[in-house]
Amino acid sequence: MNPTDPLSFLVPLVGIALVLLAVAAAGGRRRLKLDEGMAIRRLAEDLPGFIPQAMLIDRNGDVVLALGADGFAVVFAAGARAAVRRLGGLGRIDVEDGRLTLATGDFTHPRFVFTADPDTAARWAQALRG
Amino acid sequence: MAEPWPLPDPVALAIPAFILLLLLEIAVARWRGHDAYELRDAAASLTMGLGNLALKILLGGVAVAATVAVHQHRLFDIGYAWWAFALLLPLEDLAYYWFHRLSHEHRVWWAAHVNHHSSQHYNLSTALRQTWTGTVAMTWIVWLPLAWLGFPPAMIAFQQGISLVYQFWIHTEQVGRLPRWIEAVMNTPSHHRVHHATNPRYLDRNYAGIFIVWDKLFGTFVPEDDAEPCRYGIVRNIGSFNPIRIALHEWVAIAADLARARTWRERLGYVLGPPGWSPDGSRQTSKQIRAQASRTIPGGR
Numbered sequence: 436m437n438p439t440d441p442l443s444f445l446v447p448l449v450g451i452a453l454v455l456l457a458v459a460a461a462g463g464r465r466r467l468k469l470d471e472g473m474a475i476r477r478l479a480e481d482l483p484g485f486i487p488q489a490m491l492i493d494r495n496g497d498v499v500l501a502l503g504a505d506g507f508a509v510v511f512a513a514g515a516r517a518a519v520r521r522l523g524g525l526g527r528i529d530v531e532d533g534r535l536t537l538a539t540g541d542f543t544h545p546r547f548v549f550t551a552d553p554d555t556a557a558r559w560a561q562a563l564r565g
Numbered sequence: 566m567a568e569p570w571p572l573p574d575p576v577a578l579a580i581p582a583f584i585l586l587l588l589l590e591i592a593v594a595r596w597r598g599h600d601a602y603e604l605r606d607a608a609a610s611l612t613m614g615l616g617n618l619a620l621k622i623l624l625g626g627v628a629v630a631a632t633v634a635v636h637q638h639r640l641f642d643i644g645y646a647w648w649a650f651a652l653l654l655p656l657e658d659l660a661y662y663w664f665h666r667l668s669h670e671h672r673v674w675w676a677a678h679v680n681h682h683s684s685q686h687y688n689l690s691t692a693l694r695q696t697w698t699g700t701v702a703m704t705w706i707v708w709l710p711l712a713w714l715g716f717p718p719a720m721i722a723f724q725q726g727i728s729l730v731y732q733f734w735i736h737t738e739q740v741g742r743l744p745r746w747i748e749a750v751m752n753t754p755s756h757h758r759v760h761h762a763t764n765p766r767y768l769d770r771n772y773a774g775i776f777i778v779w780d781k782l783f784g785t786f787v788p789e790d791d792a793e794p795c796r797y798g799i800v801r802n803i804g805s806f807n808p809i810r811i812a813l814h815e816w817v818a819i820a821a822d823l824a825r826a827r828t829w830r831e832r833l834g835y836v837l838g839p840p841g842w843s844p845d846g847s848r849q850t851s852k853q854i855r856a857q858a859s860r861t862i863p864g865g866r
Contacts, residue, residue, distance in 0.1 A: 451615065507693045
C-alpha cells in the first residue's frame, strides 16, 4: 500500500461502500426478536449449567433477564444474533415507568434496558438489588 | 543484496478482487437464502480492516526496522533466488502457524487477535476484521528467525502478503468441501470454519495459514463434522458492532483483572496465561471447556 497514492485509499473506500450497499439490499438489516425459547437455547449453549427459573422478556424482544439458582444472566440481541452475559457486581439499578436500567460496568455493554409493565419491572429491580 | 525488482504488495493488489468476491458471496448467499451477512457486522469488519491498513502505515515501521536489524546478523546470504521463494513459502507458513497458535494460547496476544474472531457471522468480510493492536503486542517477533536465517525482509513481507491473500477466500460458508487431496494438504473453508467455531470440540483448533499439514503434525487438527454445525464467535460473545470496543475489549478486561490481582503469580497468569485463566478457577480456558464437554457430551472431545 502506497500512502502517497490516493487510489490506495479510494479503492478500499469505494469498495466498502459498494459492499455495504449490497448487504443492505440483500436484507442485511434484520434484527433478532428474542423469545423465551430462544433465550433458553442460548443460555444452554453459552452458560451450560445455568437453569433459568424465571425470565423477564423485554417488551421489544431486545433483551431477556434470567434468574438462575446462583444469580442473574442476560440474553441480548446483537443484530441478527444473540449474546449472553452473566451479571455480577452490578452498578446502578434504576426503574421508572416500567423501564428497568442496569449499569453493568462492562466495557462491551455498559448497560441494559428492559421495558415491561411497571409492577413487573419494579419486582425484578427489587430482586436484583437483593 | 538489493531486490532484483521491486516486490509488489500482494494485499494492495488483491483489494479489487476482495471487493468482487465479497459482492459475489453476498449475491450467492442471498440466492441460496443463507443468513450470511448483516449490515452492522459487515460494517464493523470492514472498518477493522481499514483501521488495520492505516495502523500498518503508522506503526508498521517498527516491525520492518526490527526485521532489518535482525537481518544484519543473518546466518546465510539467501538473496532472491527462485528456490529461496519456494523455501520461504512453507517456512513462513510454519511461522504463521506458531504466531496463530500462540495468539490463542496466551492472553496478551489473544487480546490483539480476538477481534478477528468476534463476529458471530462467518463470511468474507470476517477475513478483513483484522487486528489494530498486533504491532504493539509485538506478535511480529515470530517472523524474526526467518530474517536471522537470511531471508531478505522484503521477501518475508511479500510472503506474509501472499499468506494473507490466501486466507481471505477461506472465510466463507458458501464453499463446502473441496476434493480430498486438497483438504488433506491445504487450509480450506471447511478447516477454517472449525477454527472460527466455539463448539467445545472445535475450540482452538486448525491454526493453519496456507497448509493444514502443520495442524496434523502438531496435533491441533479437527475436521469439520456435518453432524455438528459450527457456532461462530468467541466463548463470551461481545455483542457489539463498535470497532473501538471490538479492538480493545480484551485489553480492557486484562487491565481490570490486573487491577484486582494481589500477587505476581496472578498478574503473570492474567497476562501470559491462556484466555479464561483465573487464580480461583472461576473461569474456564479452552482446554477446560473441551474437557468438560468430553465428559458431558458423547464425542464432545
